[in-house]
Amino acid sequence: MEILSTGEKIKRARIYKDITLKELCEDKISISKMSCIENSKIKADESILRYIASKLSVDYSYLVQDVHEEIIVNIGLINNNSIREEEVEEVLNHNIHYSLAYKYYDLAFELMHKLFLYYVEHNKIENIQLITSQYYDLYQKNNTEESTIHYYRDMATFFLSIGEFNESINYYSRIREVIIASGIKNKSIYAYICYNQSVVYEKINMINESYTVLSESIKYINSIQDDIDKGEIYHFYASLSIVLGKDDAHLYKDLAYKYQKDNPIALAISKSKNGKCYFCVGEREKAIKEILDGIETFPVDNKEKYVKFLNECINTLYENKEYDRAYELIETAVDMSINTKVNELMEEAYYLKGMILQKKGMYMQAEMYMNLSLDFIFKCGTKEKMYKRYLNMAELYYNLNEPKDSLKYFTLAMKIEGKF
Numbered sequence: 001m002e003i004l005s006t007g008e009k010i011k012r013a014r015i016y017k018d019i020t021l022k023e024l025c026e027d028k029i030s031i032s033k034m035s036c037i038e039n040s041k042i043k044a045d046e047s048i049l050r051y052i053a054s055k056l057s058v059d060y061s062y063l064v065q066d067v068h069e070e071i072i073v074n075i076g077l078i079n080n081n082s083i084r085e086e087e088v089e090e091v092l093n094h095n096i097h098y099s100l101a102y103k104y105y106d107l108a109f110e111l112m113h114k115l116f117l118y119y120v121e122h123n124k125i126e127n128i129q130l131i132t133s134q135y136y137d138l139y140q141k142n143n144t145e146e147s148t149i150h151y152y153r154d155m156a157t158f159f160l161s162i163g164e165f166n167e168s169i170n171y172y173s174r175i176r177e178v179i180i181a182s183g184i185k186n187k188s189i190y191a192y193i194c195y196n197q198s199v200v201y202e203k204i205n206m207i208n209e210s211y212t213v214l215s216e217s218i219k220y221i222n223s224i225q226d227d228i229d230k231g232e233i234y235h236f237y238a239s240l241s242i243v244l245g246k247d248d249a250h251l252y253k254d255l256a257y258k259y260q261k262d263n264p265i266a267l268a269i270s271k272s273k274n275g276k277c278y279f280c281v282g283e284r285e286k287a288i289k290e291i292l293d294g295i296e297t298f299p300v301d302n303k304e305k306y307v308k309f310l311n312e313c314i315n316t317l318y319e320n321k322e323y324d325r326a327y328e329l330i331e332t333a334v335d336m337s338i339n340t341k342v343n344e345l346m347e348e349a350y351y352l353k354g355m356i357l358q359k360k361g362m363y364m365q366a367e368m369y370m371n372l373s374l375d376f377i378f379k380c381g382t383k384e385k386m387y388k389r390y391l392n393m394a395e396l397y398y399n400l401n402e403p404k405d406s407l408k409y410f411t412l413a414m415k416i417e418g419k420f
Contacts, residue, residue, distance in 0.1 A: 003074075003098045006049070006066045007040040013056045014038075024055055071095050071107050078114060088118060109138040109147060116154050120161050128158060148178050149189060156196065165204045172197035176216075187223035190216075195233050202240070211240045218252075228266060231259030235270040242277040265305065268298035272313050279320045288325060291316060295329070304345065307336045311348045318352060323359045330356055347376030355392065363400050370396055387416050 004012070014024055021031050028051055036042045043066075044052070053060040065073070074095050077083055083091050092115040099108035112135045119127045139151040156171035172193055179190045194217035201210035214237050224230050235256035241249035253274060260267040271294030278287035291313050300306050310333045317326040330353045337349040354369035370393055377386050390413035397406035 003067055003070050003095070005040045006044065006063060007038040009058070009063055010052055010056070011038040013058050017056060019056070024052070067098055067102050068104055068107070071099055071104065071111075075107070075110060075114075089115070092118065105138060105141040109142040109150075112138050113150050113154060117157070120154070120158050123161070125162065145178060145182055149175055149193075152178075153193070153196075156200075160200055165200050168200045169197060172200065184220070187220040188225070191220040191224055191233070192217075192229075194220075195236070198236065198240075202236075207240060207243055211237075211244055214240060227259045228263055231256050231263070231266060231270070234259060235273070239273055239277045242274060243280055245281060264297050264299050268294040268309065270294075271297060272309070272316065275313075276316055279316070284320070284322075287320070288317075288322065292325075303336060304340050304342055307333060307340055307342075307345045307349070310336070311345065311352060314352050314356075318356060318359075321359075323356055326352070326356050327360060343376050343380040347373050347380065350376065351389070351392075354396075358396060358399065363396065366396060367400065383416050387413050390416075 014021070021034055025031050025034050029048055033042070037044045037048075049063055050060055053063050074091065078088065078091065092111055096108055096111045096115065099105070099111060112131065116128065116131065116135055119125075119131070135151070135154075139147055152171045152175045156168045156175070159165070159167035159171065175193050176190070176197070179186065179193065184190050194213050198210045198214035198217065201207075201213060214233070217233055218237055221230055221233055224233070234252050238249055238252035238256050240246075241252055256270055257267060260270060271290045275287045275289075275291035275294065278284070278290060295310060295313055298306055298309050310329065314326050314329050314333055317323075317329075330349070333349045334346075334353055337345040340346075350369045351373035354366045354373055357363070357366035357369065370389075374389055374393065377389050381389070390409045394406045394409040394413065397403075397409065
């Protein structure tokens with residue numbers, strides 16, 4: 001995606017058509033002035049550009065578009081996802097180069113913001129480290145409230161992606177301070193920032209802090225236009241309210257479901273997460289109802305997503321010792337996982353069935369499914385998952401009164417411990 005100034009376009013077209021400066025100028029413009037135009041030392045007015053366009057048989061609209069305008073057009077293409085995925089990084093770097101060369105620091109900052117998030121999304125940590133100082137320098141050259149929010153938000157997102165939760169929280173706090181200092185002009189942005197910070201607090205189990213910050217988001221939630229986002233924020237507030245024993249938890253749960261009613265996947269996921277929360281506070285009947293409602297709500301047309309969701313729900317029931325409920329669902333998960341032909345989904349379903357069967361005292365049947373699960377681990381599993389499965393197998397054979405096999409798997413687990 002080449003970027004040329006108006007002068008460079010004129011010079012290239014003139015040379016390509018084998019026209020001298022004198023022939024191009026005729027008696028319309030001086031040769032010295034045309035030379036300055038071609039070398040981007042001065043800008044040509046509209047009448048001269050229209051004359052040149054006619055003389056060189058090029059479109060005036062193409063000719064008049066200078067570097068600044070070309071970069072803006074390219075940013076639009078990036079924003080509209082009109083650039084192929086494999087070319088995005090190159091296009092961003094190319095446009096940043098020209099923005100810096102022509103000292104369009106505002107455009108360079110916008111492009112760097114996009115490149116930074118691209119690297120975060122693709123987990124390119126080394127690339128992020130290489131551009132961080134340049135990104136900061138561009139932020140200093142564009143030190144506005146909007147650029148501050150962009151820069152701090154990007155840094156918060158990056159630190160969250162690498163598990164540096166306290167650093168992420170600090171950056172979100174700085175954004176909130178900036179927005180509050182300006183009188184919370186952009187209420188929508190403030191609501192999103194509070195939600196983002198609340199999510200990070202929850203990740204480090206600071207539930208009260210998470211709830212307090214999210215309460216700020218709820219104050220301004222009506223400024224958010226996207227109903228899906230509203231539903232997610234209300235759902236998160238409801239889940240925190242459930243865990244903290246708030247009397248109004250059901251109100252926010254109903255609001256979440258209201259905004260998610262046209263998105264059955266989001267609605268089902270919210271119900272399953274609320275089920276986990278109810279288990280946490282000992283409300284088992286509500287927990288089971290939410291999880292079963294979630295399974296009923298999730299559309300089955302996307303088999304892979306459905307099986308993944310079903311496995312997660314079964315695992316929640318298993319972890320909370322609802323073995324009979326889990327057993328009622330596991331056969332469906334196994335059958336559907338086989339139909340998907342996705343190794344990871346089949347492995348998980350076999351594993352869950354093996355573990356559930358053990359809890360029901362059906363150790364011989366459990367052995368078959370645990371071994372099937374282990375076969376898939378060799379194909380697609382991580383060392384960490386293999387370590388856990390070896391321990392599971394050791395426990396199974398201990399319960400089967402097979403100490404030799406139990407010791408074998410325990411030894412295998414110990415051999416890979418610490419290697420992940």
